Every structure is written in C-alpha cells, then in structure tokens.
Amino acid sequence: MDSLHFKQQGLINPKLTSICDICLQRGEDAEQFANNTVQTFATTLLYSFVGKDGDDKQDPSFFVKKKQSRKFYEGFLQDYDGNSLAQQQLDRKEFNQAIIKSETGVVDFVPNPGLDFNTNLQKLGLQVDFQLNEVDYIDRERIRAKYKYRCQYCGRSGRSVDHKDPVSLSHNNDFDNLILSCSECNRIKSNMPFKLFTELNDQIPEINKQLVKYENTLRSLQEEFEQRRRKIAATMHLKGVVQDPELNAMRKQNKKLQDAIDSLQSDYDSLRKVRENHFVNGWKVAELEKEEDII
Template sequence: MKFQCSACGLRINSRHFKQAGLMNPQLTSICDICIQSGEESADFANMAVAIFAQGLLYTFIGKNETTKDDEEAAFLVTKKDQRKRYEAFIQDYDGNELAQQQLKRTEFNQAIIDSETGKNDFLPKLELTFAENLEKMGLSVDFKLNEVDYIDRERIRAKYHYRCQYCGRRGRSVDHKDPVSLSHNNNLDNLILSCQECNRIKSNMPYELFVKLNSQIPQVNQKLVKYENALATLKGEFEQKRRELAAKMHLKGVVNDPELNQMRKQNKKLQDAIDSLDSDYNELRSLREQHFMTGWKLAQEKEKDDII
C-alpha cells in the first residue's frame, strides 16, 4: 500500500509513514525521509493517512484540518517526472534485501534528501539500473557476493554427480543453501548442486523453506526426471534420424525421392511427439514454480511488519 507524502509529494510504500508508538503504531502525515530532513509531521495535513489511521486505531501525527496539501506547487519535489524517478529508486531499495543489509535506511534517505535539495545534483534515472543509480548518488552496494572459484564449483558438481539435489534432474548450477546475498557464506558446506531452474526459483528463498516446500511434491519431481529422460531419448533419436536423412540426400543427390519422403514423415511424427511431451513438461514445470512462489509469498506475508 502507498501513501503520498504531504511534504515532498512522493507516493511511496506505507512503511515510510509508520512509526512505533507506546500502545499502537503511529502514522505520520509525511514520510520518514522528510522527517529526517527536519520537517515536522504536525505541520502537514494528510487526509488519506488520517482516515486510515483512524480505521486501524493508530495514532495520527499531523494536522487534522483539510488543507490544499495536494497542490503540486506545495511539494518539495514539484515536477511529476522527478517524483516518478525518486519513487522508482526508493521502491528498488525497499525491495532489495542485499542493499538494505549493506546500506542503512538513514544513509539512503540522506542521499535522497541531498538530491532533492540540490546538494547532490544527480536525480535517479529510470533508464539506469538500481546499481548505477546508487553509484551516481554516491552510495555503494556490493551486488557480486558469489566468490566460489572454478575448482570448488567442479568439486561440488563431481560430489553430486551432476544431479540437482532438489528435483533430481541433471544440473550444473552451484547453489548456496543459505543465499549468498543474505549469509555472504561461500564455504563448501553451504554449497549444493542444483539445476538452473531450481537455482532460479530458489533465488533468495531460505533453504529450510525451499526444502520444506520441495518435500511436499515428491511425485512432481519424479515426473520431471522422467520427462527429462524421455525428452533426451526422443531428441537424441530425432537428431540421429535427421543426420541419416541428410546423408541419404547427399548420396542420392536428389531432394524428392520416395525413400526420403518416407523418412521425412517418420521424422515429422517424432517431432510431433517431442513437441507434445515438451508441452506437458513445461506445464508441470510451471505448476511447480507456482507452488514455490505461492509458498514464498505467504511466508513473506507472515513476516511483514507493515500496514494491513
């Protein structure tokens, strides 16, 4: 959920308006960035936040009367395009655990303040990556924490016989059990082998949660291995038939021939079987990914300390 700050005009996540209270949380009329810059919540009205606070029985810090706080001229960031650039940059930080670990929110907020007030003459750009915007804002985050060398990677692959330890399919991706973005742990006991797909799905998901969700679908994983083996066999056979057809065409020196046409028909049937099997395989892979993503989102929802 997002609110618009009555001071700077940025429309950002509601967490920026929430503060701890003695009994219940407090909601402020302006964002934490503006509060850090020296603005006072009590000097600004914010009808949306006030009504929301009342509905949740939270304390509202701000003017109660309705003012023209939605006029663009009253905002610190007066231009809409500039506000969009700041909003996207802040959203990138809010959703990046790696950046939050290495960069304190107060330090990040100060960089925004310096940009808004002209102390730093750079404004975040939508066409730049988050890392590029951080660098130009004078902030530093190391996004390359995976320092496993080639020898250790090969050692892990040999140890697990090139088999994904999550689904059982063939794999070459050396995966960190505890995500390297969270643990910074490149030790061998934190490494395991996975297929590229499981590595991508797991991403920053805690190892225990991924294993728990994976243990709920053993039959699905077994089917995936069968699909992979069957497709490998069919595709291998198809490539062999294709080479035989090419060799026959070369020897005969013709394109149209009853024997060649018969071979093409057989190859077409084999290709149709491959396409059909591949479609079923991809459907099951998609369902499996949805299983993990749903479980991960529900787990994150439980951990959220946010409004509603």
C-alpha cells in the same frame, strides 16, 4: 510507497506520519501536512497520527514537481525496499540522503527505470557489492562431482552450485553450505531460506518425479530427432538431390517426431510453472505470517 516509510515507533502503539521518512529526514514538519489516507489507517488501527487535520487536496504542492520523476523515485525506493543485500550494506538514512541530493539537484541524476538497480545506485554515488559468491572453480567442480550432476531439490540434471543459506544473507561460502541444483531451482529459491524451500519441496515429491521423467524423455526424443536430421543431411549429400521420395518420407517422420516433442515440451513447461507458483505462493504466505499488523 511502502507503509514503512510512514511508520514510526510510539510509546504504546506505532505512530503514522503524514509525510514519509525521506521528507522527515529533509527537515519537513509532519504536523504541517495533511494526509487523509494515512490518517484513516491510523484511526482504524488505533495508532497515533502526526499530521494536520483537513483535506490533503488543499496541499497540492510537491517537492518533486514532475509526476514522472516522482514515479521514478518511487520505483527506485521499491527496488531498495525489496533488496535485502542492498539493505545490509547500505543504511536507509544514507540511501535516503542520496535521494534528497538527487531531488534537490546536488546530484544531477534522477533514478532511471531503464537502468538496472546497481547502475542507478552508482550514479547516485552509492556502492553495493552484489557479487558475494566467491566459490572458486575447483570447489564448484567438487560439488558437481559429489552430487553426480543431479539437482538435490528436484532430481533433474544440474550444474548450478547453490548456497543453502543464501550468500546475500549469510556470506557463507563454506563447503558445507554448498549444494548442487538445476538452474531453475536455483532461480526459484533465490533468497528463500533453505529450511522453507526444502519444506515446500517435500510437499511435491510426485511433481518432482514427473519433471525428471519429462526431462529424460525429452532428452531421448531430441537426441533421436538430431540423429534423424543428420541422416537426412547425409542422404541428401550422397544422392546429390534435395527432393526425392525417400527423403520426403524421412522428413515426414521427423516432422511427426518434432510435433511430439513440442507437445511434450508444452506439458513439461506447464508443470514447471505450477511448481514455481507453489514456491512463490508458499514464500508469500510465510512472509505474511511474520507480519504483526497490516501497515
């Protein structure tokens, strides 16, 4: 579980509790439980520790008896902790209360990792609107025409209408908050702040130029491959045969072209992965720099 579940504000420094916020909300007393790990952190960071001294192995009982179920709840908690859209619409105490009802059997359902996050929420009686993008078809086409179907981040062809300020954070569907991107940039950007994404993107102009060249070359080669494939099919139809020297020569040439396309595609995919890692790592560094302490 994330450290935030054990961390509370103190008079001077934060204090750490031996049990999580869900157990506290359930009415359990932190002073009655030992937790060596949390206590060690508290001592190291000069935080107050609320809990019982001693070996936490002497407290073997769990409220949720099955280890597998505990993992299911932990995964569900991580989904909520990492979803800003859910946190905006669903207060943590309300979320915790739904988990308590599940753990106590008031609600006959345990979060299932085989289901998506929204389905698990609904089965626990919680509602979150994950469809905040209300840009209509006409406005989408206006954006595509405005930017001539070119991604404004990398320069490749694109049709994805992207929100500069993520709609999950701003709920802003105004025209000036919309820009055109390719599906890949849209996916990578996700909920990343527009300013950070553009700053990271400005650091790799040559990579973006290479991606455009790869895309254009691959499109040209693939079109040529399809033309050759259609010519082979037409020749087979006119001759009424499947095998003959002319057809075999045409197939051999097309096989070489396909090999060239596959090799180029592999290089293209490798460069795309390098670029994606650049954004992922840059976002992680930016988030870490915001943290004031290590727990």
